[in-house]
Amino acid sequence: MNNPPRGQHSPNAPRRRRRPQPIPNTRAQPVVRSVKDYFIMFRERWYYGLLAALIVAGGIAAYQMTRPPVYATSTTLIFEPPTQVLDIRPVGPALVGDTINLATHIEQLQSGSFRNFVAASFTPEEVELIRAPYLDPELAPGEQLSVEAILATSIEIAERRDTPILEIRAFHRSPEAAKLIADRYASRYIEYNLARAESGANSALVFLEEEERKLRKQYEEAQQRLQDYREKYNTVSLLENQNVIAARLEAISNERNEAKNERLELESALRQVEAFQKEGRDLTGIRYIADFRGVAELQARLNDLQAERALLEQRYLERHPRMIENAQAIE
Numbered sequence: 001m002n003n004p005p006r007g008q009h010s011p012n013a014p015r016r017r018r019r020p021q022p023i024p025n026t027r028a029q030p031v032v033r034s035v036k037d038y039f040i041m042f043r044e045r046w047y048y049g050l051l052a053a054l055i056v057a058g059g060i061a062a063y064q065m066t067r068p069p070v071y072a073t074s075t076t077l078i079f080e081p082p083t084q085v086l087d088i089r090p091v092g093p094a095l096v097g098d099t100i101n102l103a104t105h106i107e108q109l110q111s112g113s114f115r116n117f118v119a120a121s122f123t124p125e126e127v128e129l130i131r132a133p134y135l136d137p138e139l140a141p142g143e144q145l146s147v148e149a150i151l152a153t154s155i156e157i158a159e160r161r162d163t164p165i166l167e168i169r170a171f172h173r174s175p176e177a178a179k180l181i182a183d184r185y186a187s188r189y190i191e192y193n194l195a196r197a198e199s200g201a202n203s204a205l206v207f208l209e210e211e212e213r214k215l216r217k218q219y220e221e222a223q224q225r226l227q228d229y230r231e232k233y234n235t236v237s238l239l240e241n242q243n244v245i246a247a248r249l250e251a252i253s254n255e256r257n258e259a260k261n262e263r264l265e266l267e268s269a270l271r272q273v274e275a276f277q278k279e280g281r282d283l284t285g286i287r288y289i290a291d292f293r294g295v296a297e298l299q300a301r302l303n304d305l306q307a308e309r310a311l312l313e314q315r316y317l318e319r320h321p322r323m324i325e326n327a328q329a330i331e
Contacts, residue, residue: 071175075182079164102159109157118188119147133173154181187277194270201263208256215249305329
């Protein structure tokens with residue numbers, strides 16, 4: 001029997017059906033990566049990230065090393081709620097502003113008008129001390145930074161949480177200038193508030209004097225009407241009205257005297273502050289400031305820390321952690 005040659009089919013042999021071939025899916029399938037895949041990619045390329053981090057860190061370090069050092073210092077202000085001069089009850093509910101509003105003090109300390117007020121108090125020598133570290137030899141004298149511009153970027157006001165204390169922080173390239181700016185901000189704000197209190201006492205005094213004149217005029221008119229009534233009807237009525245007016249007049253006179261005494265005390269305190277500043281003495285030596293709530297406790301705490309520092313200086317160097325912790329507590 002002859003077999004058909006390879007590649008040819010016998011005409012009598014049954015033909016096999018071809019199976020349909022699957023059509024390939026040409027759509028892009030989402031790539032699913034496991035944690036192991038990411039770990040392998042990181043292991044193969046981690047040195048690129050390390051090299052980039054070293055370059056960025058080196059650039060930042062070089063930039064910081066080329067910048068001049070900046071020194072920081074701080075001082076604190078303690079506030080108490082204002083006392084009421086006149087016995088006048090407000091109409092309506094009490095407002096939040098009736099208590100200590102430290103946000104108002106912060107806005108005043110950060111305002112441009114108060115910054116100019118502080119800048120105007122510096123002597124020519126102090127102005128030179130503040131401006132010297134920021135002088136640029138490539139700029140003309142009129143293009144150099146002014147004291148106001150330096151103060152605008154050198155002061156930070158912070159509130160100590162749950163206390164009536166504000167912290168004035170000063171930053172400057174000169175440690176002496178930083179201390180000068182912080183102390184001057186505090187002293188000028190004390191003077192500013194004393195001046196406002198004195199102005200308020202003067203306004204109260206003017207108001208009380210005007211009230212006294214009005215009541216005196218009413219009293220005299222009532223006296224004249226009483227006299228006329230007595231002459232006309234020969235009686236002694238209206239005495240009760242006269243007594244009420246006289247009592248009110250006496251009360252107004254007493255309030256005026258109290259306001260006058262308070263103004264004199266404020267003027268005396270202001271003169272003491274100015275004298276202590278000229279002599280470079282500690283302002284806590286003034287009774288008006290020392291009587292503030294918390295000042296005595298803070299002063300006692302400061303004395304304890306200074307005594308502790310004297311003992312630590314006998315045992316440790318200046319950069320010792322306990323010495324640094326003590327210095328931060330004193331600041």
